[in-house]
Amino acid sequence: MTEDEATTPERAFGEESRRQLLTEYFLPFETVAPEDAWKHAYRLLLWIDRTTGLAHCYESDKSQPGRPWYARSLAFHDWLSKELEADAGKLNEKLDWLFIRGFERLARTLVSQNARRAVIAEQQRAKYAGFPRPGQDREFELLILEELKAWISKVPPPDVMLQLTQRARAYFSQENKRKNLLGEGFEDVLAFLLERLPGAAKLKIKARPLLHELPGFRSPPKREKPRTVDLAILGPGKRRTLLTVKWSIRADREEQFGVDFDAYARLDEAGEDFHYVLVTNEFDAARLAAACERRRQNAKLFTAVVHVNPQGPLAAYGTEGRGSALNLPKHVKSGRLMSLEAWLRTLVKA
DNA sequence: GGACATCGCGAACGATGTGG
């Protein structure tokens, strides 16, 4: 690696940056025991929802105070605080490592990017005198002034208000960038955890490989696009495991599970079954049950459905006894909805 | 009618390919 490549990459949430950050995070851990894996996953990826102040386990609009998922979020937050041995008010300090560190990098690149763009923007605006200044939001300014009127003696100059507006916007839009990190970030975290399992030497782990580069799968027909798999595990022995890794699940993506599997099966030429595993952190009981029960012809679609820690959703729902929530304990008890810990053990035992 | 469950699109971004 050259000197240049060793410096912080341009894309703070890109593949290279994530690899550097995860390498740093796992430096103190030569190995990771299966029972600790879920804690690492949450420390790295789980975050506090700013609108509720609680650990995020469901869509934020449905988790607002007074709505059903607020109670469940409280219960989850409570459970997790105890598990991670944190004060409920200080759980944030134990979470969100990857995003916080990534955002520090992003902030640095934003500064230089903004400076560069400001110069260009001046040229772009040159012949439009009197036009609104970018980032200006009169309504927001009035709202702030109204709220603070008892506390400030005079109206700050326009430049100051503009700066405030821009900073406020940047602060609140910061959260949007998290989605970017989560998708491939979850895949990378799993790959790092798998590689550090005691006994992982027998496994070959590939994040986002091309399907046809895995043993026993052929290239797609010319006109068809090559397929990537979220995560693949080769071994133990001749076992091939294809994973679909989704932090959460939406109905429109659920359809994709079957489509993907059909493509994988069509391009399989080994004639030996491959495993198809879903790893998720979804909390909705109905969505989890659907994944557990989803079928292809007369078999279950997924070899295993793995949750970061099923005790989380169980804690969230508590003793609530209605709807799909009733199926959740059943699937956990039967092992159909597996914990990350239990699933990791199946990979390294024997 | 209220409490969910389901649905489907939108914003925001990284990765990749294309074309100049």
Add this chain to the structure above:
DNA sequence: CCACATCGTTCGCGATGTCC
């Protein structure tokens, strides 16, 4: 080498459907 379009992923979000 850069600008641009396109694709794929996430959660947010509001509308619609369903059940008691």
